[in-house]
Amino acid sequence: MTRIKTSYNRRSFMKVSAAASGGMLIGFSWLNGCVPATSEKKTGLAIPKEWFEINGYIKIGDTGLVTIYSPNPEIGQNIKTSMPMIVAEELDVPWENVIVEQAPLNTGFYQNQFAGGSLSIRLSWNALRMAGATGRRMLMEAAAKEWGIPISDIAAKDGMISENNGERSFSYGEIASKAVGIEIPKEIELKEVKDFKLIGSSIKNVDGKKILKGEPLFGFDFKREGMKLAMIQHPPAFGMTVKDFNADEIKKMPGITDAFIIDTTIDDPEMFDERGFLKLIAIVGESTWPLMQAKKAIKANWETIDALEDSQTHTKRLERALESGKVSDVRKDGDPEAAFKKAAKVIERTYSAPFIAHNTMEPMNFFAHVTENSAELIGPTQTPEAMEKSVSKFLGMPIENITVNMTRIGGGFGRRLYVNFGVEAAAISNKIGGPVKLIYTREDDMSQGTYRPTYRSKYKAGLDENNKLIAFSVKGAGLPESPVFPKRFPAGAVENYIAERIHGETNVTTGAWRAPRSNFTAGAEQSFLDEVAELAGKDPIDFRLELFDRAIKDPIGEAHDYEAERYAGVLKLVKEKSNWGEEKPGLYRGVAAYFCHSSYVAEVFDMMMVNGQPKIKKVWCAVDCGIVVNKDAAKNMVEGGVIDGIGHAMYSRLTFANGAAREMNFDRYQLIRHSQVPEEIEVFFVENEIDPTGLGEPGLPPAIGALANAMYKATGQRYYHQPFATERQIIG
Amino acid sequence: MKAEYFVNSTHSFTYTILMATFTLNINGKTEQVDVDPSTPILWVLRDHLDLVGTKYACGISQCGTCTIHVGGMAVRSCLLPVSAIGNQEITTIEGLSENGDHPVQQAWLEHDVYQCGYCQAGQIMSATALLKNNPNPTDEEIEASMNGNICRCGTYTRIKKAIKTAATNMQNA
Ligand code: FES
Numbered sequence: 001m002t003r004i005k006t007s008y009n010r011r012s013f014m015k016v017s018a019a020a021s022g023g024m025l026i027g028f029s030w031l032n033g034c035v036p037a038t039s040e041k042k043t044g045l046a047i048p049k050e051w052f053e054i055n056g057y058i059k060i061g062d063t064g065l066v067t068i069y070s071p072n073p074e075i076g077q078n079i080k081t082s083m084p085m086i087v088a089e090e091l092d093v094p095w096e097n098v099i100v101e102q103a104p105l106n107t108g109f110y111q112n113q114f115a116g117g118s119l120s121i122r123l124s125w126n127a128l129r130m131a132g133a134t135g136r137r138m139l140m141e142a143a144a145k146e147w148g149i150p151i152s153d154i155a156a157k158d159g160m161i162s163e164n165n166g167e168r169s170f171s172y173g174e175i176a177s178k179a180v181g182i183e184i185p186k187e188i189e190l191k192e193v194k195d196f197k198l199i200g201s202s203i204k205n206v207d208g209k210k211i212l213k214g215e216p217l218f219g220f221d222f223k224r225e226g227m228k229l230a231m232i233q234h235p236p237a238f239g240m241t242v243k244d245f246n247a248d249e250i251k252k253m254p255g256i257t258d259a260f261i262i263d264t265t266i267d268d269p270e271m272f273d274e275r276g277f278l279k280l281i282a283i284v285g286e287s288t289w290p291l292m293q294a295k296k297a298i299k300a301n302w303e304t305i306d307a308l309e310d311s312q313t314h315t316k317r318l319e320r321a322l323e324s325g326k327v328s329d330v331r332k333d334g335d336p337e338a339a340f341k342k343a344a345k346v347i348e349r350t351y352s353a354p355f356i357a358h359n360t361m362e363p364m365n366f367f368a369h370v371t372e373n374s375a376e377l378i379g380p381t382q383t384p385e386a387m388e389k390s391v392s393k394f395l396g397m398p399i400e401n402i403t404v405n406m407t408r409i410g411g412g413f414g415r416r417l418y419v420n421f422g423v424e425a426a427a428i429s430n431k432i433g434g435p436v437k438l439i440y441t442r443e444d445d446m447s448q449g450t451y452r453p454t455y456r457s458k459y460k461a462g463l464d465e466n467n468k469l470i471a472f473s474v475k476g477a478g479l480p481e482s483p484v485f486p487k488r489f490p491a492g493a494v495e496n497y498i499a500e501r502i503h504g505e506t507n508v509t510t511g512a513w514r515a516p517r518s519n520f521t522a523g524a525e526q527s528f529l530d531e532v533a534e535l536a537g538k539d540p541i542d543f544r545l546e547l548f549d550r551a552i553k554d555p556i557g558e559a560h561d562y563e564a565e566r567y568a569g570v571l572k573l574v575k576e577k578s579n580w581g582e583e584k585p586g587l588y589r590g591v592a593a594y595f596c597h598s599s600y601v602a603e604v605f606d607m608m609m610v611n612g613q614p615k616i617k618k619v620w621c622a623v624d625c626g627i628v629v630n631k632d633a634a635k636n637m638v639e640g641g642v643i644d645g646i647g648h649a650m651y652s653r654l655t656f657a658n659g660a661a662r663e664m665n666f667d668r669y670q671l672i673r674h675s676q677v678p679e680e681i682e683v684f685f686v687e688n689e690i691d692p693t694g695l696g697e698p699g700l701p702p703a704i705g706a707l708a709n710a711m712y713k714a715t716g717q718r719y720y721h722q723p724f725a726t727e728r729q730i731i732g
Numbered sequence: 733m734k735a736e737y738f739v740n741s742t743h744s745f746t747y748t749i750l751m752a753t754f755t756l757n758i759n760g761k762t763e764q765v766d767v768d769p770s771t772p773i774l775w776v777l778r779d780h781l782d783l784v785g786t787k788y789a790c791g792i793s794q795c796g797t798c799t800i801h802v803g804g805m806a807v808r809s810c811l812l813p814v815s816a817i818g819n820q821e822i823t824t825i826e827g828l829s830e831n832g833d834h835p836v837q838q839a840w841l842e843h844d845v846y847q848c849g850y851c852q853a854g855q856i857m858s859a860t861a862l863l864k865n866n867p868n869p870t871d872e873e874i875e876a877s878m879n880g881n882i883c884r885c886g887t888y889t890r891i892k893k894a895i896k897t898a899a900t901n902m903q904n905a
């Protein structure tokens with residue numbers, strides 16, 4: 001057993017319990033105040049008459065039913081199932097006895113309540129285990145006290161406490177009331193990885209049934225008695241602001257109750273605050289359709305306050321940045337210049353990717369009810385804490401008076417790390433003095449900003465006469481941020497290495513988009529390495545393994561970011577599983593591997609030409625993300641990442657004319673569809689006992705490289721500029 | 733540099749909306765609503781009848797998220813005006829089965845299809861309509877009839893598997 005100190009103390013538990021009895025923590029209930037979200041019975045156990053709060057994660061009912069609170073936002077990464085699984089593992093309770101509820105934001109108790117950077121499980125692993133183990137220990141102590149025997153004489157397992165050499169036993173439900181008063185243990189024993197029963201199994205999504213039945217789960221579905229609906233209209237272009245509009249006419253339209261301009265500027269904006277469209281037209285009404293009509297009827301005077309950029313400008317800026325932009329953050333090992341000079345072969349290639357939008361299926365929305373001394377916010381956010389802070393700043397209201405509750409989220413991909421829609425909802429509620437739900441149309445959502453930056457990188461490699469890679473250089477520019485990770489592979493594996501970052505400028509607002517920077521760099525670097533391997537006359541997997549070998553045995557330069565063994569490990573696994581090297585007529589294969597969010601993923605794409613078009617037959621994935629919590633759900637994540645990577649690399653882009661996004665909806669903005677996805681995706685996990693690392697993002701980046709490399713084999717053409725479908729049309 | 737212009741400046745303000753009463757047959761029940769006849773059935777369901785299982789994502793018939801059945805056919809509810817429905821039967825995700833146990837829903841459960849879940853009601857409504865007309869679709873037929881349904885999370889391969897499972901189970905039933 002692993003013994004660890006419990007990092008929370010009596011005080012934090014008290015805080016939770018106090019909050020609970022005040023009705024704040026527990027029981028954020030959905031459409032009205034009385035139906036518990038968990039009323040669905042899934043076990044033989046009856047709905048308890050009384051619940052006992054063991055700690056902020058666990059509540060045990062007198063019948064043995066256990067409620068586990070899932071602290072982090074659920075954006076489709078399935079943590080609402082996997083986080084409680086970890087608690088239940090250590091509590092040692094059968095999953096059938098568990099019901100799950102979404103916890104509200106409670107910074108006093110939970111840590112890191114956000115969904116971003118593939119960090120949910122990684123950062124909460126210990127806290128969740130501790131919560132379960134503490135609960136189990138307290139139940140055992142309560143039973144020991146009850147029986148008047150030492151705790152060493154009893155065992156707790158599968159929701160039961162029993163005497164080691166006796167006949168007495170309690171179900172967790174029977175002893176729960178006594179456990180409440182037990183002192184919180186200062187130290188706790190955690191299970192050995194090999195003893196895990198739940199962790200590593202496949203547990204079905206706890207919201208699955210509700211999703212299938214169309215039950216209200218999402219922010220867009222949220223309703224409250226007396227609530228109004230609102231929509232916003234932001235300026236039509238970056239570089240513009242609103243001066244005035246025909247508010248009086250709009251207000252007279254049927255179903256419209258109010259129309260005005262809000263200014264959502266806050267002091268000292270932080271990372272997740274809006275920087276683009278701060279002044280917005282807001283329209284308030286009773287229902288959606290009249291609001292949509294009113295939105296179309298807006299006649300506004302928009303004022304140009306900054307340059308109106310277009311896509312050609314962006315491309316030129318990136319090209320110029322690569323030629324003469326100011327270089328920052330250089331990593332340099334050896335003497336790349338000299339090495340390139342003496343290299344027998346030199347290859348240089350440039351890659352680019354456009355701006356792309358997040359396009360979560362559920363458009364942005366949020367409910368807000370601001371009163372004189374309180375603000376209640378409910379909806380889909382990846383960062384409730386940041387939202388609370390921004391709303392507090394905006395309203396000039398102490399943070400304690402603000403509550404944020406999380407609904408299920410119809411997709412995040414980074415977009416809902418940003419909190420503007422919450423602040424906007426609060427601004428509108430504040431203005432009308434009542435509860436309101438702000439909803440975006442797809443057009444609002446797609447043209448608002450927070451895009452993945454546009455990137456351009458130049459790669460250069462030098463081989464000696466033995467086809468050994470002796471020099472490597474990468475220089476990458478982005479609007480606004482460079483995509484280069486100077487310490488990532490092949491840093492540490494090449495004698496002479498240089499990585500340079502160049503930041504560009506744009507007034508188009510950008511943000512984190514699933515696997516930031518990696519979502520471009522992996523594709524560029526991995527297709528480049530494919531070309532380098534080809535130039536060297538080496539198998540692309542062997543070529544990479546050679547480099548990892550160097551990084552393992554004799555790493556070059558100061559520290560690099562990755563563990564070369566694990567990197568090589570996923571490549572070896574995918575090589576074995578996919579039978580790499582086996583040739584079949586009409587089968588074209590590409591490979592790529594990438595490390596990000598502390599996880600390693602290698603992928604092989606099998607492609608065929610069908611009616612003159614490349615078609616992906618099968619994708620093989622090998623993943624090292626440490627301990628896998630919920631196996632089938634983890635596979636689902638990786639499959640989604642692969643498809644997301646293919647889709648955006650092949651089809652998606654957001655272009656600009658006169659500062660305005662030209663693609664505003666799915667008629668012009670192409671997202672991947674059923675007929676374009678691989679026929680099959682198979683996912684294999686490396687088995688180890690390393691604490692879990694990220695999974696929401698790492699599956700995506702290598703897909704772009706493996707795709708480009710397989711397409712090259714299938715079509716004879718290299719793909720440098722996303723979206724590849726356009727490149728193929730132009731050239732092919 | 734300073735530029736000013738109007739968006740939608742062609743729109744005129746002689747705005748008279750006639751409300752009308754519609755009697756609708758939804759999920760086997762008769763419902764009456766009093767709305768602007770141009771209101772898409774999507775918003776009638778969501779705003780006026782509290783049937784929020786049918787989702788909005790594009791509003792221009794491009795993503796399939798809002799799919800319902802009208803007269804047994806899968807249609808996009810976001811562009812279909814309530815006035816065009818007449819007495820045709822409407823089925824939404826809420827009315828697809830008593831307890832979420834339609835074979836297609838069961839197959840979805842079995843394959844644990846969803847990620848965020850937002851598109852899934854639309855996917856299921858398209859899939860059930862497909863299987864009704866074509867109990868044993870080929871891969872190409874599945875792709876062709878499901879292509880109007882976007883899943884941003886990328887659950888497509890699972891959806892296809894679930895449709896095949898449902899097809900098998902329905903034929904063996
Ligand atoms: S919302 Fe109707 S098709 Fe997209």
Ligand code: FES
Pocket residue numbers: 076361410411846847848849850851852882883884885886887
């Ligand atoms: S499951 Fe998220 S859009 Fe399909």
